Amino acid sequence: MRVILNSRHADHAAPGEFEAGAVIPCHEAPGRCGAIRGALEAAGGFTFEDAAQNEGCVAAVHHPAYVAYLRGASAEARHAKGGGLNSFWPTVFPFGPNPRARGAHALRGTYCFDVYTPILPGTFGAALGGASAAFRAAELVAAGAEKQVYVLTRPPGHHAEHDRCGGYCYFNNAAVAAQHLSRLGKVAVLDLDVHHGNGTQHIFYDRADVLTVSVHGDPAGLYPFFSGFADETGTGAGLGANVNVPLPPGTGPHEYRPALARALDAVARFRPEFLVLAFGADTHEADPIGGLKLPTGFFGEMGAAVRGLGLPTVIVQEGGYDLGALGASAVALLGGFEAR
Numbered sequence: 001m002r003v004i005l006n007s008r009h010a011d012h013a014a015p016g017e018f019e020a021g022a023v024i025p026c027h028e029a030p031g032r033c034g035a036i037r038g039a040l041e042a043a044g045g046f047t048f049e050d051a052a053q054n055e056g057c058v059a060a061v062h063h064p065a066y067v068a069y070l071r072g073a074s075a076e077a078r079h080a081k082g083g084g085l086n087s088f089w090p091t092v093f094p095f096g097p098n099p100r101a102r103g104a105h106a107l108r109g110t111y112c113f114d115v116y117t118p119i120l121p122g123t124f125g126a127a128l129g130g131a132s133a134a135f136r137a138a139e140l141v142a143a144g145a146e147k148q149v150y151v152l153t154r155p156p157g158h159h160a161e162h163d164r165c166g167g168y169c170y171f172n173n174a175a176v177a178a179q180h181l182s183r184l185g186k187v188a189v190l191d192l193d194v195h196h197g198n199g200t201q202h203i204f205y206d207r208a209d210v211l212t213v214s215v216h217g218d219p220a221g222l223y224p225f226f227s228g229f230a231d232e233t234g235t236g237a238g239l240g241a242n243v244n245v246p247l248p249p250g251t252g253p254h255e256y257r258p259a260l261a262r263a264l265d266a267v268a269r270f271r272p273e274f275l276v277l278a279f280g281a282d283t284h285e286a287d288p289i290g291g292l293k294l295p296t297g298f299f300g301e302m303g304a305a306v307r308g309l310g311l312p313t314v315i316v317q318e319g320g321y322d323l324g325a326l327g328a329s330a331v332a333l334l335g336g337f338e339a340r
């Protein structure tokens, strides 16, 4: 299987994240990509290539002012001198009936919805590298050059909305791929990260030609908390083209299997030409933040089940934060996808 890499991913490495009033090591770290690549190389059967930076691909799904903000804030951080000024963390978010953003602090809260998603000197380049890799994979699948392509990247993308970063995500890589493929026919995005793919839902919520389906931990108790509920079904022309399948904490294979079948059935009934699989290994039982209980072997079954749709597919790496389980989970999923 061809693997498209984000050669710039390590340019973004948050020094920590906030949890319960403390700063802890950031779960979303550069070692994630190395862990997966090492496991793929050991398993064999994968070829690796870089993608050229392509700013045009993010303009198709993100607001130009948001793209300009990320670029500008990264550049500002790059030129800042010490004292903690080389990273930007939002601390106050829009509130009240008439919020106005008139300065740097307000913009940080305007273009971001949580405190997990700082802007560092290398953030723009790293995020653009991931979007560019997803776009390249979509090009290959759109051209019929490959039936499946895997995008090995971080930071992840599926929480990034049209004009806001959040949840470690800046540009929505899966949406970039789906947007490109949608020029040729209907597209389904299947999100199997443990967290709701709120950004992808947000970007395509009023679109009838892009189905978004997400299977995830119940947002009543799991990030992103404010969306991912079963009654969010789309709006306008997109009504009925969004499916959320929330699962209780502790869900294992026995309960996950019918949820996945329901999601796959929704995709099949939509009759898309292409599939984008947003894959998060944070459903693994060893994941430090996921809360589900899927063993490594189940990811092979998951890959085979998705492959059963028979669709040309771009597979985009999203979350997965246990470095010991991450590579093996990706190998199992992609192995299941390729099994004949």
Ligand SMILES: [Zn+2]
Pocket (backbone or CB within 6 Å): 193, 194, 195, 280, 282, 318, 319, 320
């Ligand atoms: Zn996740």
